[in-house]
């Protein structure tokens with residue numbers, strides 16, 4: 759569920775608040791309410807539910823098309839940047855270890871962004887990125903459409919995304935692909 763401005767109560771007040779935009783449908787963002795160090799674990803990912811479909815609010819949590827969760831908190835307002843400030847690390851086998859981490863030193867008032875292709879393989883709702891970074895990739899469609907070079911240097915990419923890249927690029931065979939059950943069975 760995506761929080762709205764009506765009766766808004768921040769879900770992570772010590773970390774961030776949603777800055778609701780009145781200008782355009784997807785122009786809201788998340789602003790840091792404190793300062794954080796690069797590498798710091800900012801929050802565990804709690805209150806997740808499996809997403810029935812891949813949609814613009816869902817976050818992929820494994821290699822399969824059906825491996826998607828909803829964050830059900832303010833964190834859903836984290837926008838994409840090609841030079842992100844945070845990562846959603848859903849790579850640990852145990853979902854209790856899934857967390858959000860700072861990729862750089864973050865100051866109070868900074869916008870919290872993550873690199874969407876670090877979780878998303880093939881997005882339902884691509885968009886033209888407006889991050890404005892000099893390393894901006896332009897159209898954001900998911901990691902499937904990016905080279906290893908384009909994925910490298912973004913701070914963090916989840917394990918299954920690298921697995922799918924290796925499979926796509928013929929550096930890994932289907933047989934060597936993980937047969938681990940979907941992480942959703944452990945949510």
Ligand SMILES: C[S@@+](CC[C@H](N)C(=O)[O-])C[C@H]1O[C@@H](n2cnc3c(N)ncnc32)[C@H](O)[C@@H]1O
Pocket residue numbers: 783784785786787814815834835836837838839883885886887888889
């Ligand atoms: C989960 S929402 C993030 C919150 C969103 N900004 C909002 O106001 O609801 C994801 C959507 O935000 C927009 N978005 C996120 N990052 C963007 C970026 N760097 N450039 C342009 N649009 C972006 C896209 O429309 C994307 O589908």
